Amino acid sequence: MIGRLLIALVYLYGGNMPLSVDIVTVHVSESIVYAGESNRVEIGVNVKEGYHIQANSVNDESLIPTSLEIETNEFLTISKKEFPLSKQFKLEGTDSFLNVYDGKFLVKLFLDPDKNAKEGKYVLAARLHYQACDSKSCLFPRTVDFSIPIEVKAKKQ
Amino acid sequence: MKANSRSMILLVAFFASYALYAQSEQPMLGQIAPSFKLPGIDGKMYSLQQFRGKYVVIHFAATWCPFCNAEAPYLEQLHKDYLQKGVQVFIIDVKESKELVTKLSQKFNFTFPILLDEDGAISASYAPEGVLPDLPRDEVPLASNLILDKEGNIRFYSLLNTTNFDAKLTKIKQRLDELLSVSEKP
Numbered sequence: 001m002i003g004r005l006l007i008a009l010v011y012l013y014g015g016n017m018p019l020s021v022d023i024v025t026v027h028v029s030e031s032i033v034y035a036g037e038s039n040r041v042e043i044g045v046n047v048k049e050g051y052h053i054q055a056n057s058v059n060d061e062s063l064i065p066t067s068l069e070i071e072t073n074e075f076l077t078i079s080k081k082e083f084p085l086s087k088q089f090k091l092e093g094t095d096s097f098l099n100v101y102d103g104k105f106l107v108k109l110f111l112d113p114d115k116n117a118k119e120g121k122y123v124l125a126a127r128l129h130y131q132a133c134d135s136k137s138c139l140f141p142r143t144v145d146f147s148i149p150i151e152v153k154a155k156k157q
Numbered sequence: 158m159k160a161n162s163r164s165m166i167l168l169v170a171f172f173a174s175y176a177l178y179a180q181s182e183q184p185m186l187g188q189i190a191p192s193f194k195l196p197g198i199d200g201k202m203y204s205l206q207q208f209r210g211k212y213v214v215i216h217f218a219a220t221w222c223p224f225c226n227a228e229a230p231y232l233e234q235l236h237k238d239y240l241q242k243g244v245q246v247f248i249i250d251v252k253e254s255k256e257l258v259t260k261l262s263q264k265f266n267f268t269f270p271i272l273l274d275e276d277g278a279i280s281a282s283y284a285p286e287g288v289l290p291d292l293p294r295d296e297v298p299l300a301s302n303l304i305l306d307k308e309g310n311i312r313f314y315s316l317l318n319t320t321n322f323d324a325k326l327t328k329i330k331q332r333l334d335e336l337l338s339v340s341e342k343p
Contacts, residue, residue: 062261064221093324094227131221137317138222140252140296 023048023132023139030149034156036115038079041148043068043107045128052100053130055086059099064131064141068107070148071125075117082108092135113152124148183314184285190215190305191282195249195272198259203247203272205309212336213305214239214246214329217280217298220253220261224300224317227324229265235326236269242337247272251280251299288316302329304336312336 025046033039047053058065068081084106086099126148131141190213194204205213216232218225236246247270250258255273262271274280277295284297297316304313313332315323323329 060223060226062220062226062264063223091223091227091324092322096223096227098223133223136322138224138299139292140219140299141221 023051023142024053024128024130024144026128026144026146028146028148030121030151031111032151032153033111033113034153035113035117035119036155037112039111039113041109041111041150043109043126043128043148044104045101045107046104047102047132049103051132051134052087052089052098052102053132055099055101056083057086057099059097063098064129066101066128066130068109069127069129070109075114076122076124076150076152077112077114078109079112080108080110082110109148111150115155117152119152119154122150122152124150184288184316185283185311185314188311190303190309190311191279192309193249193274193279193282195274195279196255197270197272198255198262199270201270203270205305208245208305209309210307212239212242212244212307212333213303213309214244214333215303215305216246216248217251217283217301218248219251219299220257222300224322224324226261226265227322228300228326229267231324231326233265233267233269235330236267239333244333244337245269249274249279251295252277285314285316302326304329304332306336307340 027044027046028041031039031041033041053066054063056066066083068083070078072078084101086101088097089100089102090097124147126146128144128146129141130144132139190205192205194202197203214232214235216225216228218229220226232246232248236244239246248267249272251274253273253275258271258273274295277293280296280298281294283301283303284294289297300317302313302315303311306312313329315328
């Protein structure tokens with residue numbers, strides 16, 4: 001009986017737990033890419049349960065879309081960033097829907113090392129910009145800094 | 158065993174009272190609202206002091222905030238409906254440029270003052286102590302609505318993390334009506 005009561009109370013209390021600022025985490029494994037080819041690299045993004053972030057393509061220009069910024073160089077360039085399809089989130093009490101991401105999703109990068117890129121390990125600095133909300137409140141825009149480890153190998157024969 | 162049960166009851170009572178408090182109580186009620194002097198996007202300076210003698214509705218907003226934008230048309234309507242009843246509505250935009258805020262204000266055709274809290278200091282002064290302790294204080298009041306009475310006391314504070322989103326401003330209008338009906342009585 002007390003156990004059940006405790007669970008119910010923890011649930012009630014949990015609804016008012018302080019918001020953690022780390023709403024989004026990013027996971028990247030080292031990718032092997034080949035010089036002179038277009039290679040796919042995946043960025044794993046995890047949005048904390050109960051929250052969503054605005055999608056890369058928003059339906060209202062005042063919203064802040066999720067975006068990915070990567071520091072490339074003359075030998076390592078990105079030809080395309082592919083974000084997943086968004087979900088629809090209905091704003092309670094309105095007829096408005098927002099394009100959002102929640103849970104886990106992947107951003108695909110097409111990384112094109114120059115044919116003359118030297119073999120070896122590289123690290124690209126990257127930043128994911130997002131603006132998160134839950135069903136009751138919104139947080140100010142935030143940025144996650146992370147690294148993309150790359151190993152460049154000679155073109156496959 | 159008895160001591161364990163007693164501790165358990167105390168723990169349960171603590172959680173229960175905290176949960177009920179957090180869900181039902183609006184923060185800072187009865188307190189004097191923090192004073193401020195802020196520039197409006199119209200180039201004028203506005204101070205809270207100049208609105209003494211009127212009921213004041215404050216909405217904390219940012220241009221990118223979906224909750225704020227969803228209630229924007231209803232806030233303009235509230236301003237029109239209550240202006241003649243001695244209610245002054247304004248928005249305090251938090252940490253954004255005049256250019257950006259002006260652009261959004263034009264989209265919604267706001268006819269009440271939009272004030273710029275560019276460093277977030279005023280917003281931070283309205284963050285209730287102990288609420289959302291992980292967040293920077295200037296972010297806490299975002300999308301909240303307040304009513305101040307004629308003496309500048311806080312009489313309504315819908316902090317979004319503790320109340321459900323009310324785009325049509327039903328609860329604030331209800332509270333305004335209550336306050337106005339009391340102040341109209343001889």
